[in-house]
Amino acid sequence: MPEAANIAVISFDRFVYGNDADRQAVAKEVYDAFSSVGWVYLSDHGVSRVDEVFGLAKSFFDLPLQEKLRWRLTDAEVNQGYTADGDEANGGVDHKECYEHRRFANPLCPSSSELPGFKDTLDDFYGECLTLALNVLKCLAMAMDLGETFFDNITKKADPQLRLIHYPSIERNIIEQEGHARIIPHTDFGLCTLLFQDNVGGLEVDPFHTGDFKPAVPKQGTVLINIADLLQRLTNGRCRSTMHRVVSPTVAGDILPSRYSIPFFIHPDADVLIDPIVKEEGEVKKYEPINAGEWRIWNTKRNYTTLKEGTVTA
Ligand SMILES: O=C(O)CCC(=O)C(=O)O
Numbered sequence: 001m002p003e004a005a006n007i008a009v010i011s012f013d014r015f016v017y018g019n020d021a022d023r024q025a026v027a028k029e030v031y032d033a034f035s036s037v038g039w040v041y042l043s044d045h046g047v048s049r050v051d052e053v054f055g056l057a058k059s060f061f062d063l064p065l066q067e068k069l070r071w072r073l074t075d076a077e078v079n080q081g082y083t084a085d086g087d088e089a090n091g092g093v094d095h096k097e098c099y100e101h102r103r104f105a106n107p108l109c110p111s112s113s114e115l116p117g118f119k120d121t122l123d124d125f126y127g128e129c130l131t132l133a134l135n136v137l138k139c140l141a142m143a144m145d146l147g148e149t150f151f152d153n154i155t156k157k158a159d160p161q162l163r164l165i166h167y168p169s170i171e172r173n174i175i176e177q178e179g180h181a182r183i184i185p186h187t188d189f190g191l192c193t194l195l196f197q198d199n200v201g202g203l204e205v206d207p208f209h210t211g212d213f214k215p216a217v218p219k220q221g222t223v224l225i226n227i228a229d230l231l232q233r234l235t236n237g238r239c240r241s242t243m244h245r246v247v248s249p250t251v252a253g254d255i256l257p258s259r260y261s262i263p264f265f266i267h268p269d270a271d272v273l274i275d276p277i278v279k280e281e282g283e284v285k286k287y288e289p290i291n292a293g294e295w296r297i298w299n300t301k302r303n304y305t306t307l308k309e310g311t312v313t314a
């Protein structure tokens with residue numbers, strides 16, 4: 001097995017329940033991780049029902065394709081619902097299917113009679129993920145002296161995206177063709193991402209963009225968190241949004257087992273201007289200011305093979 005990526009594991013309950021000194025210490029550890037490899041594992045993160053949500057993801061993806069297509073994502077701006085294998089890829093071929101859940105509107109969600117417990121449990125889980133994400137962003141705000149509520153103030157109206165992903169069981173030689181992967185190399189485009197993964201493995205990160213991808217191995221009871229493009233821009237490159245991909249896990253045999261993961265992508269409000277924050281005398285802004293809402297829609301459309309001007313064309 002290749003050497004794993006060097007990603008710190010931080011116990012997060014010292015931030016939530018600790019005193020001021022504990023909170024400052026955790027904030028610094030988180031900031032150090034984000035400004036070096038761009039990733040961190042959090043243990044004691046306070047998000048419950050993780051196993052239940054993995055179970056519900058399996059129940060949903062086990063439904064026949066025709067049924068799942070009733071909830072097919074059709075609008076990049078709403079960005080909610082089911083994405084079939086082949087609908088999303090950007091410059092390569094992914095082998096995955098997904099379901100997106102939001103906090104304000106879920107028009108394309110199975111009802112409680114169609115999939116018992118699905119919506120209610122996802123709503124609950126979503127709330128816990130959002131709380132954790134905002135606490136993680138608070139760490140950055142503290143470490144950068146932006147004021148503790150900096151990120152709360154720019155995420156009040158935003159509708160972050162909880163995603164369930166299923167990478168189906170597949171022949172190894174399909175995934176290992178040139179240009180194919182379970183998910184091709186990319187950076188995430190929001191502020192930051194929480195990522196729960198099952199025990200199968202295959203996630204790899206390239207923290208320094210040298211092409212040297214290393215496994216971000218599953219660690220029981222933790223959530224992985226990575227910086228995404230808008231935070232890299234906002235922090236003028238201090239926090240690093242880094243390449244990652246999902247490839248074959250290290251298992252023997254020609255048929256790869258299926259894999260499930262649950263990312264939660266946090267975005268700022270659509271009307272926020274992401275203008276790099278400079279902290280030092282003479283520091284030059286490395287990025288142009290951009291509007292967060294336009295950035296999100298542009299990136300979502302770009303990632304889909306089927307979405308053109310907000311509609312499914314297939
Ligand atoms: O499935 C994973 O582990 C990674 C998913 C991912 O990188 C993404 O959805 O952006």
Ligand SMILES: [Fe+2]
Pocket residue numbers: 186187188244
């Ligand atoms: Fe990603």
